[in-house]
Amino acid sequence: MDFGMWSRLSLLLMLFLLLPACGGSDTSNDDDSAADDDDAADDDDAANDDDAANDDDAADDDDSSDDDDAADDDDSSDDDDAADDDDAADDDDAADDDDSSDDDDDDDTEDVEFLQVHINNVAFDFAGYYSESLPHLTTPLDASAVAGVVQSSFPQNQFLWGCQVASTVYGLHRCTGMMGDFGGTVIVDSRSGEPVFAGQTYWMGTGNLLDPESTLLGPAQDLGPTGFAPGVVASSTVETNGFEPLNLGQNALNQALASVLVANWIGQDSVDAYVWLQPYTVGMYVPANADWIVLLVKD
Secondary structure, three states, X not given: OOHHHHHHHHHHHHHHHHHHHHHHHHHHHHHHHHHHHHHHHHHHHHHHHHHHHHHHHHHHHHHHHHHHHHHHHHHHHHHHHHHHHHHHHHHHHHHHHHHHHHHHHHHHOOOEEEEEEEEEOOOOOEEEEEEEEEOOOOOOOOHHHHHHHHHHHOOOOHHHOOOEEEEEEOOEEEEEOOOOOEEEEEEEEOXXXXXXXXXXXXXXXXXXXXXXXXXXXXXXXXXXXXOOOOOOOOEEEEEOOOOOOHHHHHHXXXXXXXXXXXXXXXXXXXXXXXXXXXXXXOOOOOHHHEEEEEEEEEO
16 A cells, blocks of 8 residues: 555544544534423523513502502592581580570579569659569469579578468569568568568567569669550459458559550560558558559469
């Protein structure tokens, strides 16, 4: 074999030996590529999983936001309901206030009114007048409680404390003290529970007007003008305690009703008249020391 042939054989042998090595290198590359493809696929899957998880989280956030919005709506609704309740309560309070105001107005119109006219027993001229209005009690005053009212109203006049209720006319309790050295008469209104008249009666001497005090009487000249249309009363009662005849008491009532002031006070209202003789001296009855009291009651 010549040298040229040997060279070619050697070259072929070397190529033969190198071919498996080259083929193994390509397989490894294929494996690496496949592994890389697998890793990429895994990465894609992981990324997809992360995206899905993120989507789920976002959905959860949306649901949570919706729940919060719903809760806020509920709270707002509760607040609106509470506000409505408060408004309703305010309306009720306002209605109660209106009712209370109406009740107060009713109370103002339920006062009992009095006008008393004093006329001298002998001269038969006016001695003065006094008017007042008093609120009603819830329960009228019973006759058994009159002595207690007298005691608390006139603490300096102990001789009146033991007075006895002699009569009750038109809701007026007449409580008379013993006509001894010191005595007197107190008229207590059962509707208001207040005394409307009190006068002393002395055995020796002359008693005083206690309620109203003489200085509080309106001037007699105010009663002087008399009209042609006298006032009219629904009913009247006259008491004299035997000192004077009853017709004088009726005359005193007629004179009082003839006063323009009295007639205007009566107006068109229903009025009752209680008339009695108030003596200020009884040891030796002095007619000039007595007055006719005409007490008009408007209720």
